[in-house]
Amino acid sequence: MSAISQPSARELFAPLNPPQRYLFGPGPTMVDPRVYQALSKPIVGHLDPYFIDMMQDVQELLKTAFGFKSGSTLVISGTGSAGMEASVANFVEPGAKFAVFANGYFSDRLTEMARRNGANVVRFEKAWGETFSDAEASDFIRREKPAVVGYVHAETSTGALQEGQAICAAAHDAGALVIADCVTSLGGLPVEFDRTAIDIAYSCTQKGLSCPPGLSPMALSPRAMDWLRARTTSPRSWYLDLKLIHDYSTVSHRYHHTAPISMFYALREALLVIAEEGIENRWERHRRFHRFFVREIEAMGLHMHVPASHRIPTLNTVLVPSGVDDGKVRKRLLEGPGIEIAGGFGPLAGKVFRIGVMGPLATEENLKFFLAEFKKALKAEGYSI
Ligand SMILES: Cc1ncc(COP(=O)(O)O)c(C=O)c1O
Structure with missing residues (x-):
């Protein structure tokens, strides 16, 4: 009697090959x-x-x-x-x-x-x-x-x-x-x-x-x-x-x-x-790019959820503009350029985007890349800037 050959584990499971993501969410964030x-x-x-x-x-x-x-x-x-x-x-x-x-x-x-x-x-x-x-x-x-x-x-x-x-x-x-x-x-x-x-x-x-x-x-x-x-x-x-x-x-x-x-x-x-960067320098870098981020977000006609005096510099909650489905924007970002951001939940479900700008992502180049893609995704979902 010939044994029926079973597929090997290698055939059943694809090799581990996680997609390259830009983790602009609240965490986990990018790793050096x-x-x-x-x-x-x-x-x-x-x-x-x-x-x-x-x-x-x-x-x-x-x-x-x-x-x-x-x-x-x-x-x-x-x-x-x-x-x-x-x-x-x-x-x-x-x-x-x-x-x-x-x-x-x-x-x-x-x-x-x-x-x-x-x-x-x-x-x-x-x-x-x-x-x-x-x-x-x-x-x-x-x-x-x-x-x-x-x-x-x-x-x-x-x-x-x-x-x-x-x-x-x-x-x-x-x-x-x-x-x-x-x-x-x-x-x-x-x-x-x-x-x-x-x-x-x-x-x-x-x-x-x-x-x-x-x-x-x-x-x-x-x-x-x-x-x-x-x-x-x-x-x-x-x-x-x-x-x-x-x-x-x-x-x-x-x-x-x-x-x-x-x-x-x-x-x-x-x-x-x-x-090696110096913790104070790191905090200052986060604060600087937080200000940059907020300026650009406001220039797009968007608003922050928290008053300026009480914002977390590394985690921005941006109000979802009316008529825009935040889930669709997030899906576009993930499936297109591979950018992860988070939505709100509980009382803030559908009302905010949660966008983390920390560690290696807090640079002008990374933020410009993010903001351009975010703008594109918002426009595609009906927001006029
Ligand atoms: C403020 C705060 N506390 C606690 C936790 C729980 O941490 P973890 O998910 O690592 O268990 C989180 C996770 O995001 C958090 O943001």
Whole structure:
């Protein structure tokens, strides 16, 4: 009996050949070739002295990006949401009052995580795109007297930047810790962890740091570390227990989990690329091309969603002109020149384009290319400029 020949896996599955995209969305963003090279280096063990030293380099390099001198930096093996979950699991104890500044999708996620963790969540809600004034922030905290406060520094769903100084000052007066979501800000604009007096900040690798997704850098103030050491109950999450992760990463280096070695290589290289440019120069470059972008967008007769004083320089929310289907514009850009931008969601669905201009894309040449293609796609969808 002759065996029926089965197609081989090679015949069934095409070779991996991802399309070349221009990632002008909110993230992931473009990755420097040096970071791709770092990803392909041979791996070592997660307890190898080489890896331990390298992890410490990463922790050191992160301090500049966070604007941070004392306290601890850590890297969670997981995306930005893992940093969010770690912050909530470790610092928002079941039954504790958690006050959230809610003005977008990611403050809702923070709320949901805290609720699942058994916290008593109180929210100060605003429309997506609005921010909280200093007086509003301190009144809310004075009134609620929470144990922990949470806010999103750069709200990716809306393009709004929330300053944290008044929040942190009022929280500390009330004896509360502050968790800041810096997922979209780190590496792209100043986080100013120390100056703002944040206690716990988490971020990601795939936005302002121009690295693939996969890790969540965190910064913890001395106050947060003291609080953590004094906590007598265990957080519900074992994997995200920051005492254990801190011990593995910076104290005993005893096994906690098998760290994703290649992603740490990538993050180290991405941080070196940033350090070589100079973080302040990078922030200034982002600000300069943000201004350029806004000027050109307004010259096209388009409008920004967020007032100028509260815009995230690396993530622009541009209002979709009436009569234009944003999904069709985005499809044209992706299928034509291979440009990815994002649309709005939740209350902003169909109302905004979310356009990231960060890292290697923040140059005049790249922006001119983008703007010309964006103009073409809008015209093709009926917008007259
Ligand atoms: C502000 C903010 N917080 C949290 C997250 C979650 O990060 P991740 O998708 O890496 O899990 C994101 C992702 O875009 C974000 O923009």
